[in-house]
Amino acid sequence: MKQPRTLRQQENRAGLAYLSPTLVVVLVVVILPILWTIMLAFQRIRLINLRRAGVFGDYSLANIEVVLTSPGFWSSLWTTVVYTVGSTLGSITIGLIAALALRARFRARTLVRASVLLPYVAPVVAVTFVWTVLLSPQFGLLNDWGMRFLGWDRPIAFLSQREYALNVLGWHVDIPIALLTVIAFESWRYFPFAFLFLLARLQAVPQELEEAARVDGAAPTQVFRHILLPQLSAVIALLCVLRFIMTFNKFDDVYLLTGGGAGTEVVSVRVFEFLTARFDIGAAAAQALVLAAGLVVLLVIYLRFLAPRVEGEG
Amino acid sequence: MKGTRRDRAQIETRVLNVLRPLVITVLLVTTLFPFLYMLLLSVRPIEQLLQNPGQFWAPPSAWTVSTYQEVLTSVADGGQGFLRLLTNSAIVSVAATVLTLLVSIPGAYAVSRLRFTGRRQVHFLFLSVYLFPSILLAIPLFVLFTRLGLRGSLAGLTFVYIAQTVPVSIYMLRNYLSTIPESLEEAAAVDGYGRLQTLVKIVLPLAAPAVMANALYVFMIAWNEFLFALLFLVEDRADWTVSLGLAQLSGGIEVSKTVLMAGSVVLTLPIVIIFFAAERLLTEGLTAGAEKA
Numbered sequence: 001m002k003q004p005r006t007l008r009q010q011e012n013r014a015g016l017a018y019l020s021p022t023l024v025v026v027l028v029v030v031i032l033p034i035l036w037t038i039m040l041a042f043q044r045i046r047l048i049n050l051r052r053a054g055v056f057g058d059y060s061l062a063n064i065e066v067v068l069t070s071p072g073f074w075s076s077l078w079t080t081v082v083y084t085v086g087s088t089l090g091s092i093t094i095g096l097i098a099a100l101a102l103r104a105r106f107r108a109r110t111l112v113r114a115s116v117l118l119p120y121v122a123p124v125v126a127v128t129f130v131w132t133v134l135l136s137p138q139f140g141l142l143n144d145w146g147m148r149f150l151g152w153d154r155p156i157a158f159l160s161q162r163e164y165a166l167n168v169l170g171w172h173v174d175i176p177i178a179l180l181t182v183i184a185f186e187s188w189r190y191f192p193f194a195f196l197f198l199l200a201r202l203q204a205v206p207q208e209l210e211e212a213a214r215v216d217g218a219a220p221t222q223v224f225r226h227i228l229l230p231q232l233s234a235v236i237a238l239l240c241v242l243r244f245i246m247t248f249n250k251f252d253d254v255y256l257l258t259g260g261g262a263g264t265e266v267v268s269v270r271v272f273e274f275l276t277a278r279f280d281i282g283a284a285a286a287q288a289l290v291l292a293a294g295l296v297v298l299l300v301i302y303l304r305f306l307a308p309r310v311e312g313e314g
Numbered sequence: 315m316k317g318t319r320r321d322r323a324q325i326e327t328r329v330l331n332v333l334r335p336l337v338i339t340v341l342l343v344t345t346l347f348p349f350l351y352m353l354l355l356s357v358r359p360i361e362q363l364l365q366n367p368g369q370f371w372a373p374p375s376a377w378t379v380s381t382y383q384e385v386l387t388s389v390a391d392g393g394q395g396f397l398r399l400l401t402n403s404a405i406v407s408v409a410a411t412v413l414t415l416l417v418s419i420p421g422a423y424a425v426s427r428l429r430f431t432g433r434r435q436v437h438f439l440f441l442s443v444y445l446f447p448s449i450l451l452a453i454p455l456f457v458l459f460t461r462l463g464l465r466g467s468l469a470g471l472t473f474v475y476i477a478q479t480v481p482v483s484i485y486m487l488r489n490y491l492s493t494i495p496e497s498l499e500e501a502a503a504v505d506g507y508g509r510l511q512t513l514v515k516i517v518l519p520l521a522a523p524a525v526m527a528n529a530l531y532v533f534m535i536a537w538n539e540f541l542f543a544l545l546f547l548v549e550d551r552a553d554w555t556v557s558l559g560l561a562q563l564s565g566g567i568e569v570s571k572t573v574l575m576a577g578s579v580v581l582t583l584p585i586v587i588i589f590f591a592a593e594r595l596l597t598e599g600l601t602a603g604a605e606k607a
Contacts, residue, residue: 015430144368
């Protein structure tokens, strides 16, 4: 009875040894920084007095208070939520349409499927730059075509205008044009992600199910509603959570498109401003922490009350 | 009743038959148009863009390569020095790829094959990497690197990239490793192979496609990354990566847009080439497990 136990111990030791480089890297660059952020958030620290800061500094709630009462914080949090929900729904909806359209066989399908993934894999700096040029009021293609072919009387500043006054049949509506543009960009860039997952799942749906329904005379929309959608619901729920988390934390896209101006200031961009423009590390950390906490709260609400219940799935 | 149902099915099928090619066309145009625009603008002189912003297509006789010349020549010679930035990006991305694999291969092997204390808890650790915004990690790393004098060093940036990619890498590799039958390893053990020998000589060759897909994936993440490059390397132009360089220059008005478009093409091209060369490998690696979700 002695030998198996030592073998087991050996395996245990080997397992930890093989994983140790990973653990060290994640500990140093992820876990410790998170803990440190929490510490920083409760200390008054600027870059100038950084040297004095330590584990045993003066802790206070001052940063949190400053953050929660500072002008623009709550509106920025609201912007983040609108941006996140809009982009999540947008990317999943387009992804679903794409997956359904590109499911059946047709010529050059492989090439089309691959091309559709380009927005997702291309460097964010390059695609945001192309979008800003395309949408520019001075030399953008879209505004030029809009004025020439669609009868716009003046160029629209898609990325630098907070509100656009729209007249629809005598109704006067202000639409948050910059925020909508950013959401459109985000949906464009991330629908391939949803598309990939949905397509993979669609291909795993047993063919007989659909064929049987067709033989029974079910219309395509009925097949979708009663056969495909139930099969997809788990993946869609997973995608909602993944996209929500990723978009909520996103910094690059908004920063590169608008710099956080024109009503698109999401919390992560605000944190960056505090960090690099004001060198207020404590306040930046406190805001990042509030962002993370907000995410956790929203996720808990989602998982508790809104997520579709999936039984027997792991 | 039966008749109307058939009618509905027929009408819908007919509508969808018209709609489907339309949807595919719209999808293709919206995804590819910006890239085509990037390519076409990159070969045009700036005056043409300013005079006629609505012109999408220009005849090849009007194309120019001067934009590429300007963006690639070194700053000392009056260009934008992107060749230097490309080298920086390549160094960081290749180093991050190699090191990530060195860390994640044994890690994935341990998670998929070896029973050890805390094996089940490892996933929570990885989840934390995604749950916390990278801007949150950026603050303490910014502070730490400032203190250590690592800001402005490519090595520091590489280290951050490793931490960002190791969890995905382990997840993808583990999925693949679990499809390799364990009996092969048992046979190797009978032949007197040690654990490390088995990993290197038996498991790795079998997992080669997954390792390759993984390497490309990590490379792409590192090549495209922007936030940490911005935080750590912004002060000295000689240290910039291509992404950072493009972002920094596009904010100003000194460099003409068409030259920057040439920069965008230079930044995007390696990714597009890698992607189309290994598309199947990459998409399969990414969605492995999605069928079961």
